[in-house]
Amino acid sequence: MHDRKKRQQELIAGFTANLVVAASVGTYGSVLGLLAAQKGLSWYQLLIMNLSVFAGSAQFVMVDMWFPPLPIAEITLAVLVINMRYLLIGASLSPLFHKTSLGGKMAFMHLVADENWAITMARFHKETISPWFLLGGGLCVQAAWCTGTLLGHGLGAVITEPERYGLDFSFVAVFTALVFSFWKGRSDLLPWLTAAAVAVGSELLLPGKWYIICGGIAGALVAACLSNKGQQETP
Structure with missing residues (x-):
């Protein structure tokens, strides 16, 4: 209940x-x-x-x-x-x-x-x-x-x-x-800029809505790499 x-x-x-x-x-x-x-x-x-x-x-x-x-x-x-x-x-x-x-x-x-x-x-x-x-x-x-x-x-x-x-x-x-x-602060800047840049480039080069996927994946990969780097540097 x-x-x-x-x-x-x-x-x-x-x-x-x-x-x-x-x-x-x-x-x-x-x-x-x-x-x-x-x-x-x-x-x-x-x-x-x-x-x-x-x-x-x-x-x-x-x-x-x-x-x-x-x-x-x-x-x-x-x-x-x-x-x-x-x-x-x-x-x-x-x-x-x-x-x-x-x-x-x-x-x-x-x-x-x-x-x-x-x-x-x-x-x-x-x-x-x-x-x-x-x-x-x-x-x-x-x-x-x-x-x-x-x-x-x-x-x-x-x-x-x-x-x-x-x-x-x-x-x-x-x-x-x-x-x-x-937005959580400066740590989000690089992933956001990467996602935006890849999305804009993909929209110019690829047909349809592929720019959504490309931008999202690129931003997520950069965020994941930064997160792993931060964990490795933490003593």
Whole structure:
């Protein structure tokens, strides 16, 4: 009974903590809804996509490639490439899942988005939390995402140029603010600069979204090397 109450508290705490980004997630989702309506997707097709895929950048690519006959193989490959970053996200969450079964990890990871992952990790560095905090955040983000996309779909005939109002930049602005909450000091400077430089170079040289993976791996490797060096120098 005590464990059940604690899980409920963690769930509510995670949901509440992510309310700060819910409005921005909904706004970002409304842009997808607008584009989906322009491509001829029905509201229930969009809802099914939200519940099954639940990955903003991948869904934007899917909608952009939504031309009959649907290029299923190309869409699947594009989504897999874009979502490869979740391999890194999943690895970063391993300390949170150390007592969770494989089935539980799969269930929790389905509702992991960039926003609730960032907020969960920021809280994890400050206090002890469980995967239920992550799940609560995922439910909050998904509710905001579904609401925003469906509202945007309904307003698709009204707002024909979402970029004119800067709605296409809302996600970038929110996540940039979240990322800077991880700044711990000068020791983070080299990994961050390395990740940024590799990402920019990869974006210029490679097609698609490979710059996300390349930048993330490069930054992680530099951070790991610096960490090992520091441990070796410690007497």
